Amino acid sequence: SKVVKSLKYSKHGEPVEVIELVEDQLKNPKEYEVLVKVLAAPINPADINTIQGKYPVKPTFPAVGGNECVAEVISVGKNVSKLTTGQHVIPFTTGLGTWTTHAIFAEEDLMPVSNKIGLAEAATLTVNPCTAYRMLKDFVELSPGDCVIQNGANSAVGQAVHQLCKSWDIKSVGIVRNRPDIAELKKYLKSLGATEVLTEEEIRASTMFKEKQLPRPRLAFNCVGGKSATEISRHLADKGVMVTYGGMSREPVVASTAALIFKDIAFHGFWMTRWSKENYNSSQRTHMFSELCDLIEQGKFVAPVHEMVPLQKFKDAVAAALDFKGFAGK
């Protein structure tokens, strides 16, 4: 029998301290199970927070890290009807534990994807692109030519937002932190579809919406909090909506009283995990996955800037993820 290597942890803490590369014997899939070989799996901020014990989802120990992957079906149990050997699959649910060479999953927890889709795109499809998709669809009814604004524009979600906006003919303004290679980053985000990219300092002083004759954004996405969030909400049109989906600065969101009263701005939160649970087998969810897969196949949607690291070098990968500046000449 074969050996499976997995990244497991049995207590909360810093990933490099609590994660171990563990070897187990590979079993055979039961009736409704599928044996898969994991081809690629990403590290999301939520994976790190889950290991640290700072995420509202608590695994049972020992747990295998990771929530996303793309895997190849190696063999199927005798009652499996929808999946076949050689097919590529991605998780249909969260918490499967994907940082492993092989795994046995229930058929119903997997979703097939075309083998034509790139490994990086498939492995990162279910969290960030879906978050961008839902936030663009579910809060404000946007029409072609409308504008959205977001901070953390170089984040994986941010890159997805710019690409979807381009496909749907929506203008998007991205805000990023300043850095030495800022010109290169701006160019990259514009190549993905951003209409304008400004630093936090530039947007504070900017009269850009007037100068460039851009419409005031009707929708803002915030993954930073603190001053950055207040600043982007300041640019919203009357009755605009700001959706907070992350808190990278760990600072609270401060809403301007005047913006609430005189501009009737609304503040919302969004959590993909909740949406997926509440819409688990919905046609909306199926439609979203197929629309995203179509965009990927057409070359209109690419994975975020990334680096592939072998499982054994997980410490390097985690360190890089914690330290990642989004775009540093990679």
Ligand code: NDP
């Ligand atoms: P990435 O790791 O790809 O990007 C992180 C982003 O945060 C980068 O743009 C980075 O900018 C920025 N950032 C980090 N620290 C700070 C700081 N102190 N101040 C300002 N900006 C900062 O992340 P993801 O796209 O995967 O996720 C982004 C956020 O969204 C995370 O908080 C994540 O948990 C959350 N998220 C939430 C979801 C939901 O359902 N609510 C779903 C998916 C993600 P820089 O390059 O300048 O460091």
